[in-house]
Amino acid sequence: MSTSALLIFIIVCALATFATRVTPFVALARHADHPLILHLGRYLPPTVMMILVIYALRDFRPLLDGHLNAGANGWPMIIASLIVALLHLWRRNALLSIIGGTGGYMAMVQLGWVV
C-alpha cells in the first residue's frame, strides 16, 4: 500500500470516528428525546458488541484432520474467551480480563499447551 493510500485510509477513519462524536452536537440537539433515537441508543450498542464477538470468533474450526484443533483458530480461542468471560464475571476488571485472556491465548498458541 502506498503512503498516500495509507494516509487516505487513516483520514477516512478519523473523519468517520469524529462524525460519530460531533453529530449530536451539531444536528441532534433538538431530537434528543425522539423515541426512535432512544430505542436505537439502548439496543444498538449491545447488539454491535455481540456481533463483534461472533465476528472475532468466526474462524473457529473444532477439528483439523480428524483431531481436536489446537492451532490459532482452534480450541485456544474458545478456552481463552471463557477465561476472559469468567475473569470478568469474577473480578469485573476490564484490564485484568483482557490481559488474562490474551496471555492465556498467547501461551496456548505459542507453547502448545492444549493437547
Place this chain on the structure above:
Amino acid sequence: MSPAHAWKEAGKLTLPVMFGYLPLGAAYGILAVEVGVPWWAAVLMSLIIYAGAGQFLAVALLAAGAGLVELAVATLMLNSRHLFYGLSLLKRFQGAGWRKPYMIFALTDETYSLITTLPNVHGNDHLLAFRISLLNQIWWVLGSILGVLAGTTLTFNSQGIEFALTALFIVLTLEQARRLRRWLPFAIALLTGLVGIWLVPDRHLLLSAIGAASLILLFHYSLDRHRETRT
C-alpha cells in the same frame, strides 16, 4: 489553584485510565506493526483517530485489504454509541469555548465515564474536563509508541496478541449485558452473526450483520409503537 497543581489533580483522576490505556495502546501498537502498518502511521492513528476498538478494527480492515466505503461504514457502526454520549453532554459542554471541539473529538468511552461521573463543580469545570480529555489521549498515544517500539525493536514473540481485540469485545458485551439485562439485542446479534457467517463472504460479514440487526431493531421499534398506539 495553580496550573501545575490543577494538572496534577486531573492526572490523579485519570490514573485508572492510564493503567488501561498504556497496555492497551501498546497492544494496539504491537498489533499494527505485526500486520505491517508503518510505525508513523500507527502513531498518527492514535493522534487523529483516537478510538480504542476503532483503531483495532481499522488495523484489521487494513490487513484484510478492505475498501474505504467498508472502512467508513464499519467505523460509523462501531462508534455509533458515541452519538448517545454526545446527546447527554450537550448541556455539559456548553460554554467550553475553544476547548469544546477537542473535547468532542476526544470523547472515548473512558473519558466519557470520567467526565460524567465527576461531581458538578462550578468555575473550572470545563477546564478540568479538558485536562482529563487531553491526559487520557496522552496515555493512549504513549502506549501506542511503546507498542510500536516493542513491535519493531524487541525480539518479543507476539503471536496471538491480536486476541486482545476479541477479549475487549467480550468484556464490552458483558458490560452491556449487565447494564441492559435484556436478551433481545444478543438474540438479534446471534441470529444476524451466524446467518452472516453462513451466507455472506468474510469481508462483508460485519457490515451485513450490523445492517441487518439495525433493520430488525427498526422493525422492533415500529412493532412497539404499533402496540402502544393500540393499547
